[in-house]
Amino acid sequence: MKTALTQLVGVEHPVVQTGMGWVAGPRLVAASAQAGGLGILAAATMSFGELEQAIAETKSRTDKPFGVNLRSDAVDAQQRIDLLIREKIRVASFALAPKPDLIKKLKDAGTLVIPSVGAVRHAEKVASWGADAVIAQGGEAGGHTGSVPTTLLIPSIVDAIDIPVIAAGGFFDGRGLAAALSYGAAGIAMGTRFLLTKESTVPETVKQFYLNHGLDGTVVTRRVDGVPHRVLRTELVNKLEKSGRLRSVLYAIANASKFKKLSGLSWTAMAREGWSMRRERTLSQVIMAANTPMLLRAGLVEGRTDAGVLAAGQVVGMLDDLPTCHDVITGAVAEASEILRKLGQASLVQPRGE
Numbered sequence: 131m132k133t134a135l136t137q138l139v140g141v142e143h144p145v146v147q148t149g150m151g152w153v154a155g156p157r158l159v160a161a162s163a164q165a166g167g168l169g170i171l172a173a174a175t176m177s178f179g180e181l182e183q184a185i186a187e188t189k190s191r192t193d194k195p196f197g198v199n200l201r202s203d204a205v206d207a208q209q210r211i212d213l214l215i216r217e218k219i220r221v222a223s224f225a226l227a228p229k230p231d232l233i234k235k236l237k238d239a240g241t242l243v244i245p246s247v248g249a250v251r252h253a254e255k256v257a258s259w260g261a262d263a264v265i266a267q268g269g270e271a272g273g274h275t276g277s278v279p280t281t282l283l284i285p286s287i288v289d290a291i292d293i294p295v296i297a298a299g300g301f302f303d304g305r306g307l308a309a310a311l312s313y314g315a316a317g318i319a320m321g322t323r324f325l326l327t328k329e330s331t332v333p334e335t336v337k338q339f340y341l342n343h344g345l346d347g348t349v350v351t352r353r354v355d356g357v358p359h360r361v362l363r364t365e366l367v368n369k370l371e372k373s374g375r376l377r378s379v380l381y382a383i384a385n386a387s388k389f390k391k392l393s394g395l396s397w398t399a400m401a402r403e404g405w406s407m408r409r410e411r412t413l414s415q416v417i418m419a420a421n422t423p424m425l426l427r428a429g430l431v432e433g434r435t436d437a438g439v440l441a442a443g444q445v446v447g448m449l450d451d452l453p454t455c456h457d458v459i460t461g462a463v464a465e466a467s468e469i470l471r472k473l474g475q476a477s478l479v480q481p482r483g484e
Contacts, residue, residue, distance in 0.1 A: 143317075145463065147167055147324040149197070153330060156191060157329050159188050165459040171199065174201045185198070185213070200223070200228075203226055211236060223245065243260070243261050249278065253287045263316070266284055280300050297315040306462075341449060345444060348362055349363050353370035362446070366436065366438070367439065425438055
């Protein structure tokens with residue numbers, strides 16, 4: 131299945147595995163790439179040294195193109211971008227778009243820039259700055275998310291910009307891929323579906339915990355890091371939802387101390403990084419953002435469903451298995467191709483009986 135996405139990136143299928151923190155490591159990314167999709171390595175939760183090692187390991191597992199997800203507001207963003215350029219990484223993806231000078235630097239070096247957006251105005255801005263494509267994420271998606279449903283967001287962004295649009299939020303099979311293509315998207319991006327695969331390094335008990343949740347099993351909360359965040363409904367999340375702001379901030383400060391030890395960052399570096407986020411968040415939200423790395427790590431790495439936060443899209447309620455990345459990607463493409471073939475030769479309007 132050839133689309134503007136496959137032609138741009140050089141992958142076989144128009145399916146993207148998103149850069150989920152603590153989830154999208156070398157094993158998952160390489161498996162997605164080997165299956166013909168675009169795997170994206172999650173670097174936001176890695177130190178610079180860990181990112182170097184992860185890129186090297188991914189390259190040892192596959193010779194196919196893959197991407198790396200970066201935080202443009204990280205204190206060492208320039209150093210990480212230089213690393214991607216040296217390693218000839220095919221795609222740099224961003225949740226918060228980098229400024230035009232960084233986009234130009236990457237593009238001049240041959241690295242494609244694909245930011246994630248949740249609104250038409252954001253898509254128009256990054257397109258004008260030179261982005262090669264965008265991942266347009268609807269409100270159904272897991273993690274940090276907006277409020278506009280995918281079914282409205284995708285066509286509005288497709289109409290507004292002239293670069294490839296990759297649809298995200300609520301996708302898990304070939305029906306979704308066919309629908310996204312009909313809206314004018316060049317492919318789909320999936321997070322929760324790839325989290326729940328055999329190659330995902332998330333503990334098996336946590337995977338089963340995800341599979342036990344229905345369509346009403348997620349909630350969008352601001353109590354994790356001060357901004358809308360779609361996660362699984364758990365006792366901890368319910369507790370955070372009921373806690374006051376002061377308690378949430380004190381809880382976040384405690385987690386900041388834990389993350390400092392884990393990451394090796396100094397308090398000065400963490401303060402600089404926090405200050406760089408002030409453009410988008412209030413001071414109290416910056417402090418609360420310290421919750422995110424440790425709470426996600428507790429659930430997705432340590433298997434602590436009682437003490438961790440588990441990002442999840444609403445699509446979790448549609449999933450009941452743990453396939454391989456190959457089965458996810460090739461199965462979606464095969465199903466979408468058959469749907470489009472049938473629609474191309476049959477009328478959707480049934481004639482009335484005599």
